[in-house]
Structures are given as structure tokens and as C-alpha cells.
Amino acid sequence: MSSNSELSSSVCSSGDGYDSNNQFDDFWTSNGFCHESPSDQQWYVPAELMGIDDMHFDMVSAAYHLVEQPKSAYQEEDPEKSLESEICELLGPNNIKSFHVTFPYFEIINGDQPSKLQPCYKGEQITEPMDEEEAMVGGALSTEEVMKIAAAHYIQLSTDREGESSILMHPMGLTYAGLNDDEIKKVELAGLLLAAAEKASNQQYDRSSNLLGECMALSSSTGNTVQRVVHYFADALQERIDRETGQGSSIGWKNSGVPAEDVIRGLRSNHPIQLFVHQKLPISQLLDCTSVQTILENVDLLTRVHIIDLSIKHGIQWTILMQALATRSTPVEYLKISAVGSSEKPISETGKRLMDFAESLNLVFDFKPVIIPDIKELKEDMFEIEDDEVIAVYSAFDVNVMLVKPECLENLLRVIRRLKPCVMTVADVEANHNSPNFITRFTESLFYFSAFFDCIDSYMDEDDPYRMYLEGHDFSQGIRSIVATEGEERIVRHVGIGVWRSFFGRFGMVEVELSEWSQYQANLLVKQFNHGSSCNLGRNGKSLIIKWKGTPLHFISAWRFN
Structure with missing residues (x-):
């Protein structure tokens, strides 16, 4: 247990050195993502691969109803409600x-x-509640x-x-x-x-x-x-x-x-800002580390791993996964990351850095950009899936974005279901900003x-x-x-995990319990930051909720297809 926490601490913690003139390389180096040989430490990730069946599922336009009636599963909206x-x-x-x-x-x-x-x-x-310290500082x-x-x-x-x-x-x-x-x-x-x-x-x-x-x-x-x-x-x-x-x-x-x-x-594509925020705020690192740990537990002992990132950004989270795979007791034959996006240049730049990092770990790694102008055009054959691969899907702030175009959300879930991933992690905003x-x-x-x-x-x-x-x-x-x-002009339509839980259920998705070990790591990470007592962790069903002084900001959840 101690070696696990030490590795998690060293990989997930933030550093102080940041040069705005060379934000990418300096950030990676200052956070322990330097080009060195892998550590002798082992990352123990006990888990069982979840079985997936191939049952037929009749797709309906559920996303449309989610946009128009976000609370219908819980209560009626009063159009005359006063302040x-x-x-x-x-x-x-x-x-x-x-x-x-x-x-x-x-x-x-x-x-x-x-x-x-x-x-x-x-x-x-x-x-x-997992952290009972008071919010007031x-x-x-x-x-x-x-x-x-x-x-x-x-x-x-x-x-x-x-x-x-x-x-x-x-x-x-x-x-x-x-x-x-x-x-x-x-x-x-x-x-x-x-x-x-x-x-x-x-x-x-x-x-x-x-x-x-x-x-x-x-x-x-x-x-x-x-x-x-x-x-x-x-x-x-x-x-x-x-x-x-x-x-x-x-x-x-x-x-x-x-x-x-x-x-x-455009709101999500500014990599220098994303890197800086990831370095400074515990929330960003909590989202990444918990999601990656969940994926690691679901690919434990498997040797050919294929990650699908639905909107890859700086890619820092995948260095955590690489280091864990490179140091585990069962060697991994190769790791593939398919990065979905609309602009090839930033994705390719992220891929180049990940390729260099994988090489420093002697990890066989393949990076494949999947460039599409619109997610509704996404198809299964764009990912070049091999028969012996195990697939995991990573989604960070993607599903809420697609509420503005329900047909995109429907197509995405249809494609993912056919790919039969062992797990799909979803991290997003925990709030209701979609009321009519x-x-x-x-x-x-x-x-x-x-x-x-x-x-x-x-x-x-x-x-x-x-x-x-x-x-x-x-x-x-x-x-x-x-x-x-x-x-239709209102393009930001956040809804929380309670609404998504009901919505995902319509598509045959089953929520997976986040492990106690991932929760332990999250608590460990929070304590490394100043004002850590203000960043609270809680539970909503099987999902982890990240709060600031008691106010929910984000959720992290894991799913499989029934």
C-alpha cells in the first residue's frame, strides 16, 4: 500500500516550476514527467475485467429530451418561479x-x-462525505x-x-x-x-x-x-x-x-491555459488521476490496451497511465491512444510528446489522431480496432458539450457501444444550468x-x-x-450526474463503483495542496463528487455497457 501511495503522490502532485515561454516541456518536466527510466516502484491495481455482452439496443432520440426537459425525471419545472x-x-x-x-x-x-x-x-x-474538514479558511x-x-x-x-x-x-x-x-x-x-x-x-x-x-x-x-x-x-x-x-x-x-x-x-482548446490550470488547481488533477486509476484497474493484467480519448488536450493524464503500465508486474505488450478531435495540429503535438515519454519508458506505444469535423460523423472503423485489444474510453467535459447537438451525443454512444469498451470514465460539471x-x-x-x-x-x-x-x-x-x-443560442447546458445517470440508463449503460483505492488516492492528492481542506470529496451513488467548500463542482463516474 505504501508504494502505491508514494507513486501516486509523485506522479499526480503539482510542481512549482512553470515557464510561460516554454509551458509544455517545462510543465511536463516539473511535474515528474521527465524522460528518464521508469521507477523500480510497482503500481498495484487489483481489479477484474468486466464482461461485455453484445445484446441489441434500440437507439432512441433520448438526448433531445435531455436538452429540452433536463429535470423531467425528478420534478416539473415551474415557468412562473420567482427569484x-x-x-x-x-x-x-x-x-x-x-x-x-x-x-x-x-x-x-x-x-x-x-x-x-x-x-x-x-x-x-x-x-x-469523505472529508469532514470545514470549508471556511x-x-x-x-x-x-x-x-x-x-x-x-x-x-x-x-x-x-x-x-x-x-x-x-x-x-x-x-x-x-x-x-x-x-x-x-x-x-x-x-x-x-x-x-x-x-x-x-x-x-x-x-x-x-x-x-x-x-x-x-x-x-x-x-x-x-x-x-x-x-x-x-x-x-x-x-x-x-x-x-x-x-x-x-x-x-x-x-x-x-x-x-x-x-x-x-475554442473554450477547451487553449493548451497553455489548460496546463497552467492543471498545475495550479487540485480539482484538475483529481479528475485526471481518479479517471486514469479507474481505467488502470479495469485493464489490470491485460497486455494490449487501447485508450480512446474523446477530446485529448495536453495529455498529461496519459503519462500517469504509461508509468503505471511500464512498472506493473505483468508487462504490457503495447499501448495505443486514439485521440478524437477536429484540429490535427494540436493533437499531433500532444501525440509527439506522449511518444517521446513512452520511448523514455521503453513502452511500445502508438498514437492515432482521429480527426473529424463533427462528432456525428464518428464511426467505429476510424479507430482501427484489433481483435485482441481491450478498449477503455475516457471522456472529460465532452457529454455536456454535446447537449447543444443531441444527434452528436446519440451517435457517440452508439459508436462506443459497438466498440465494446471494458469501461468508460466520464468526468463533467456537477450542476444544473439547463433549466428552461x-x-x-x-x-x-x-x-x-x-x-x-x-x-x-x-x-x-x-x-x-x-x-x-x-x-x-x-x-x-x-x-x-x-x-x-x-x-438554440444557449450552448452551455450543464446537467449533473443525477440526470446523466437516468439518461445513460436509456442507452444500456451501467454505473460502476469507483474503487476504495481510487478514493484513497484522491484524498491523498488533496492533502498535498494548500487549502486542501476546502476541496471536499463526496459520493453521489457510485460516482465521486468534487466540491469546493461544500459546493459540488464536478463528478467522476465509470460505466460499462450492459
Whole structure:
């Protein structure tokens, strides 16, 4: 057991050396992926290969229904849902009338530390927490906690106000005991954003725009995390108003003539950003290491391994797999990775680095780019499968992307099923940003991105250029899509593991339990990072949930075909 943990620690941990002028090679070297002989250590991965049958499965257009009715399996969506009711559902199970008595926010304003500030999510609840350390670091409020306090203020004011009175008429209507001046300013700024969202949802666009003007004046893309979150949400909300009123010049993706899939592909194709984020954030390494460990356990003792990566990026995770295969007791005859993508140059560059690394380990390795303009054109014969190969499929943030084009998702699962993989790992966003109700999407995405911005703030400086790009380009595009657009223009449609579990079941996919060893490795990895106690691990069914200060951000799951 000790040798396993040591190897996992050395391979999965992040290093400090990073040169932006040579980000690829220096990153690989600084993280232990240097061109040296394999270690004498052995990676023990006990598991049994799961049998796959070849039963016939009648494909239906299930993906279409997933896009249009993401929650139909759990509850009906209320098209008239108000901001107040949505906040109450997210913050706790109590209704508005009893809200002020039970919501833990009042533990904060009375100067007490809350036991936990965690929203009540619809569908399956996260259970069996694996890390019970509290989320709060140094007593300071997190960005999401600020948003929740503002939401609690908003609820209190909304239940008492009459006629046209608004949150701005009661700036000190509730006590701020226990909060310092800086925290009070953050709460009031978040309150302005919530008021603007309510006005926009009620089509009171002039009033909403006035509030958004105040938000933009008090927020900044370079300020603290609350100011940054408010800045991007206010900007997206103003764009929504411009679209609804026909004023200004909308810069929506459809009007720009750029296909939706190209926009999403661009959000994920910046390799220097991806490498830097992987180095800095524990979440990225948790996703990769846990997924790779699950694949290793399912190809244990097998000698001819074929990995299909549905959207290969920097490829760092495959160096972990290579080192494990090169040092295990049963030699591997060869490893093949088929990398699916639409642009040959970046894929080939990643393949060249992986080829060099495999050579340093004396590992027989083949890298095959599978270049297709659209995933709906994917076919089984593009992978050149050999009879004696065992296949594993790796998907990281691919299935949610395809919600915008259900036919692509259907075709992908049809092809994968015919390939008969021993396992398919799926890692993606654990959130519901696909509700047809605007207020629901706005509120849930506000809490989600607040937690993510807070995570980034813990590991990157405010003026870090990579952080500025990540927030100002990738995250802001996602926020704009969720908040500003509707219908086919809304290309970001995240749904969580509960919805995917129901959806995958329609395609004959069976969820596989993640091993205790992979969970142990994940906990070990978290502890190597500063602020590791803020990165919590939990379970939802058989899937692993990665949380930041109690808020679910991503899930990792494993599947086989029935």
C-alpha cells in the first residue's frame, strides 16, 4: 500500500516550476514527467475485467429530451418561479414563511460560525462525505457564502416589501452584526445583482439596467472575487436585456456566424491555459488521476490496451497511465491512444510528446489522431480496432458539450457501444444550468461560479494573466451563454450526474463503483495542496463528487455497457 501511495503522490502532485515561454516541456518536466527510466516502484491495481455482452439496443432520440426537459425525471419545472422561491429551494428545504427562523445565515450575522453552508440541490443528495474538514479558511467568508448572505437579505426584504419598494430602499434594513466593513460592501453589491436579476425576469428592463449600472460601477474584472463574479454576471444580464429589447449590439454567437460547437471547442482548446490550470488547481488533477486509476484497474493484467480519448488536450493524464503500465508486474505488450478531435495540429503535438515519454519508458506505444469535423460523423472503423485489444474510453467535459447537438451525443454512444469498451470514465460539471426557467439558471449558476472563482482565488494571484484569461474568456463565455441566451443560442447546458445517470440508463449503460483505492488516492492528492481542506470529496451513488467548500463542482463516474 505504501508504494502505491508514494507513486501516486509523485506522479499526480503539482510542481512549482512553470515557464510561460516554454509551458509544455517545462510543465511536463516539473511535474515528474521527465524522460528518464521508469521507477523500480510497482503500481498495484487489483481489479477484474468486466464482461461485455453484445445484446441489441434500440437507439432512441433520448438526448433531445435531455436538452429540452433536463429535470423531467425528478420534478416539473415551474415557468412562473420567482427569484425568492428559487433562492429558498437552493438555500434550504424550508419555505419563505419559516425561512427566517431556520436558515443558517443568521448564525453568521450573530457572529457564530456556521456548521455548513451548503445548498439543497434537487435530485439525489450527496452522501457519505469523505472529508469532514470545514470549508471556511481563516474565518473569512467565501464568495459563495457572501452570495448566500445577500440572498438571505433579499428574501427577508422581499417578504416585507409592498408595491414598488425594492432592496435599495432598505440598505440597512437587516443587521450586519458579525460582518466587517469589507464583507458588508460585498453583500450589498451581491444584493444589487439579485435585484437586477429580479427586475429583468419581470421585464422591468429600465430598472434592471439602472441597477446593473451600479453593479458595473462597483465591480471589476480585476477586483476581489465577489467583484469579479458580479462584473461578469452583470455584463451577461445586460446583454440579455439588450437582446430582449433590441437595443445595443448583441455579440451573441449565433449572430456572429460562429457555429455553437466551434465556440465550445475554442473554450477547451487553449493548451497553455489548460496546463497552467492543471498545475495550479487540485480539482484538475483529481479528475485526471481518479479517471486514469479507474481505467488502470479495469485493464489490470491485460497486455494490449487501447485508450480512446474523446477530446485529448495536453495529455498529461496519459503519462500517469504509461508509468503505471511500464512498472506493473505483468508487462504490457503495447499501448495505443486514439485521440478524437477536429484540429490535427494540436493533437499531433500532444501525440509527439506522449511518444517521446513512452520511448523514455521503453513502452511500445502508438498514437492515432482521429480527426473529424463533427462528432456525428464518428464511426467505429476510424479507430482501427484489433481483435485482441481491450478498449477503455475516457471522456472529460465532452457529454455536456454535446447537449447543444443531441444527434452528436446519440451517435457517440452508439459508436462506443459497438466498440465494446471494458469501461468508460466520464468526468463533467456537477450542476444544473439547463433549466428552461431563467431565474433557476441564474441563481444556480451564480452560486456555482462563485464557488469556482473562490477556488481560483485560493491558488492564483489577482493579476495572474492566466487567471485573467480563464475568468475573462472561458468562464465569462459560459456565464453569458447561461444568463444572456435562450433556445438554440444557449450552448452551455450543464446537467449533473443525477440526470446523466437516468439518461445513460436509456442507452444500456451501467454505473460502476469507483474503487476504495481510487478514493484513497484522491484524498491523498488533496492533502498535498494548500487549502486542501476546502476541496471536499463526496459520493453521489457510485460516482465521486468534487466540491469546493461544500459546493459540488464536478463528478467522476465509470460505466460499462450492459
